[in-house]
Amino acid sequence: MRRRDFEGSGGLELMQELVQRTWSPRSRLHIGDVAWERAVNLGRSGDTWRTAVWDEGDQVVAWGWAEPDHLSLVVDPEWAEVAGDVLGWFQEREPDGVVSVLEAETHLIEALEKAGYHSDDEAPFFTHHRISLSDLRTPVVPEGFTLRHVRADEVKERAAVHRAAWSDWGPSKVTDEDLAAVMSTWPYEPELDWVVEAPSGKFVASALIWHDKIHGVGLVEPVGCDPSYRRQGLAQAVNLAALHAVRDAGATEAMVCPRGDNAYPQARALYQSIGFRPGARSRLYVRG
Numbered sequence: 001m002r003r004r005d006f007e008g009s010g011g012l013e014l015m016q017e018l019v020q021r022t023w024s025p026r027s028r029l030h031i032g033d034v035a036w037e038r039a040v041n042l043g044r045s046g047d048t049w050r051t052a053v054w055d056e057g058d059q060v061v062a063w064g065w066a067e068p069d070h071l072s073l074v075v076d077p078e079w080a081e082v083a084g085d086v087l088g089w090f091q092e093r094e095p096d097g098v099v100s101v102l103e104a105e106t107h108l109i110e111a112l113e114k115a116g117y118h119s120d121d122e123a124p125f126f127t128h129h130r131i132s133l134s135d136l137r138t139p140v141v142p143e144g145f146t147l148r149h150v151r152a153d154e155v156k157e158r159a160a161v162h163r164a165a166w167s168d169w170g171p172s173k174v175t176d177e178d179l180a181a182v183m184s185t186w187p188y189e190p191e192l193d194w195v196v197e198a199p200s201g202k203f204v205a206s207a208l209i210w211h212d213k214i215h216g217v218g219l220v221e222p223v224g225c226d227p228s229y230r231r232q233g234l235a236q237a238v239n240l241a242a243l244h245a246v247r248d249a250g251a252t253e254a255m256v257c258p259r260g261d262n263a264y265p266q267a268r269a270l271y272q273s274i275g276f277r278p279g280a281r282s283r284l285y286v287r288g
């Protein structure tokens with residue numbers, strides 16, 4: 001067993017390799033989660049990230065990503081014992097750090113409990129939602145609005161609609177460069193990144209899907225609508241259009257992971273209005 005350590009963005013391809021090789025509906029992370037989280041946040045917080053990757057022979061069997069005091073980890077269930085090594089590596093740097101897992105990842109929960117962590121039942125959490133793509137409704141937008149996917153050269157416009165949608169808690173810090181990083185990270189495809197264009201030509205809603213072609217599963221991350229255009233069905237329509245696109249590209253199923261706690265119900269209300277159905281939830285593990 002070999003451990004490799006990375007700083008900043010280093011290790012992403014190895015992380016995605018393991019996520020894709022071991023993915024099942026019981027996994028917390030899809031290749032798109034890792035792509036989105038690393039790419040969109042790299043410019044603002046990448047210098048604090050530490051990643052460790054464990055290989056056996058030519059196969060990645062585990063990794064941990066400390067950001068720096070929050071750990072995400074993926075461990076091949078066939079190599080469940082390595083979860084203890086990942087937690088040990090994290091605890092050495094961040095004795096009071098916290099760890100996110102999906103409640104279905106029982107091999108990780110076992111290792112967490114053994115290492116002295118317990119679930120914080122008061123913490124916000126995310127609920128995985130899934131939809132079969134076999135019977136999707138047709139997206140509809142109001143007269144004068146247009147549904148289409150973005151082009152690779154529309155970084156500024158794409159970044160602007162993201163910032164507008166994510167401005168409810170103060171101005172979004174996401175820059176054009178952050179969106180450029182997203183749009184150049186595998187497996188991003190402009191054909192799966194959909195927007196609603198207002199009659200003025202401005203992008204006012206967006207939905208991005210990441211396609212895992214091995215498993216035929218699309219991950220919706222993120223969706224947003226400019227506050228001036230909400231409750232007109234635009235997020236629903238742009239989401240449906242992106243789902244049609246990923247189905248046409250060969251996917252059979254899609255998933256999305258909105259907040260499951262009652263402090264932020266609007267996102268799951270949106271996805272459930274489209275036909276997504278809830279499944280397993282995430283849990284935050286803490287020590288002490």
Ligand SMILES: CC(C)(COP(=O)(O)OP(=O)(O)OC[C@H]1O[C@@H](n2cnc3c(N)ncnc32)[C@H](O)[C@@H]1OP(=O)(O)O)[C@@H](O)C(=O)NCCC(=O)NCCS
Binds near residue numbers: 168205225237269
């Ligand atoms: C969540 C969000 C994308 C909804 O955009 P929207 O264009 O207003 O949504 P739609 O008009 O398509 O809503 C479709 C359905 O979703 C549900 N919904 C949407 N917003 C809701 C809200 N604030 N409260 C409760 N239900 C809501 C409703 O069922 C709605 O149907 P209805 O209007 O007939 O009741 C938007 O509020 C937003 O951008 N929020 C910030 C970013 C975010 O949270 N994104 C989602 C997580 S990635």
